Amino acid sequence: MSTGSILNISSYKFVALSDTQALRDALYQAALERELKGTVLIAEEGINLFLAGSAEGVRGWVDQLRADPRFADLAPKESWSEAVPFKKLLVKVKPEIIRMNMPAIRPDQLPRAPALPAATLARWLAQGHDDEGRPVVTLDTRNAFEVDYGTFDGAIDWRINKFTEFPAALAAHREELMGKTVVSFCTGGIRCEKAAIVLQQQGLDGPVYQLEGGILKYFEETGGPHYHGSCFVFDQREALDAGLAPSTDFVRPASEAHRG
The missing domain is CATH 3.40.250.10 (Rhodanese-like domain)
Incomplete structure (x- = not known):
């Protein structure tokens, strides 16, 4: 069992997003207010995130994200560490949340493999x-x-x-x-x-x-x-x-x- 006072989360979701810049600004501000560090990538195909901070701060940020119906079912994976493993906070809008350079491969638009x-x-x-x-x-x-x-x-x-x-x-x-x-x-x-x-x-x-x-x-x-x-x-x-x-x-x- 891992130990430590810092909660680390990782999660992603392929979902169509048309308001990427507005979403980026809101999530950045919410993370900044909670003193979180890590990386959040946002694209028209979805979101990919790795964040760390106090349990209260991280879970509060996730609760705010889940208030958006598009992310209501987000289920981050959790682990613990003694220190925050990120140097800074980055929240970016990107062409893809995981780059494959195949524009036709859009998991938010195609059937998901079992x-x-x-x-x-x-x-x-x-x-x-x-x-x-x-x-x-x-x-x-x-x-x-x-x-x-x-x-x-x-x-x-x-x-x-x-x-x-x-x-x-x-x-x-x-x-x-x-x-x-x-x-x-x-x-x-x-x-x-x-x-x-x-x-x-x-x-x-x-x-x-x-x-x-x-x-x-x-x-x-x-x-x-x-x-x-x-x-x-x-x-x-x-x-x-x-x-x-x-x-x-x-x-x-x-x-x-x-x-x-």
């Missing part, structure tokens, strides 16, 4: 197949340096350096996914949600899922079986263990120097 609960993935990995007897593969949609901190046992890793490389990597490796149940995953769910839509459009002959809530939700709900190493996070904690506490048991990968 979300696979963490417990189901853990059970499938333990039994070696899905409930229909098909082989299951986990597909890591993160950057290579993140994978080097830890990943699922036997996960497919195409060694991409940034998420914009995923579509080309998929096109090059499509055949190795045929005949299998594919579970795409990432840190918190946002990348694998976009990736799963692209996977569905590739005409694979097996089911495609996205891991609900990503690795962090998997840690929270299962304790991390079939996953080795830690999970890289984009803040000063650097990596979290299966208990969602800052990890001290990792060797920083050489590839980490190339992140960006």
Whole structure:
């Protein structure tokens, strides 16, 4: 169990937003008043956020966001730390909340791939197949340096350096996914949600899922079986263990120097 007095949250939602600048200004002011730090990205396709501060401040900010019907069902993932792992507060309007450079891939406008609960993935990995007897593969949609901190046992890793490389990597490796149940995953769910839509459009002959809530939700709900190493996070904690506490048991990968 992680400890500390600082509450860290991460969440995202793909939802059509037409008032991005006004929303940015309101959320920035609300975070500033509560002395929160972190990053909030807003685009026409939705919101992506990582914030930290006092529990009262963070939860008050979330309550204000949920008062907007578009975000009423937002369910941030929580973890704790001894100090705020961000240096400043950034609230930005961007073209995409997670950049793929494929304008047609709009999760707020397209059918979402089925979300696979963490417990189901853990059970499938333990039994070696899905409930229909098909082989299951986990597909890591993160950057290579993140994978080097830890990943699922036997996960497919195409060694991409940034998420914009995923579509080309998929096109090059499509055949190795045929005949299998594919579970795409990432840190918190946002990348694998976009990736799963692209996977569905590739005409694979097996089911495609996205891991609900990503690795962090998997840690929270299962304790991390079939996953080795830690999970890289984009803040000063650097990596979290299966208990969602800052990890001290990792060797920083050489590839980490190339992140960006």
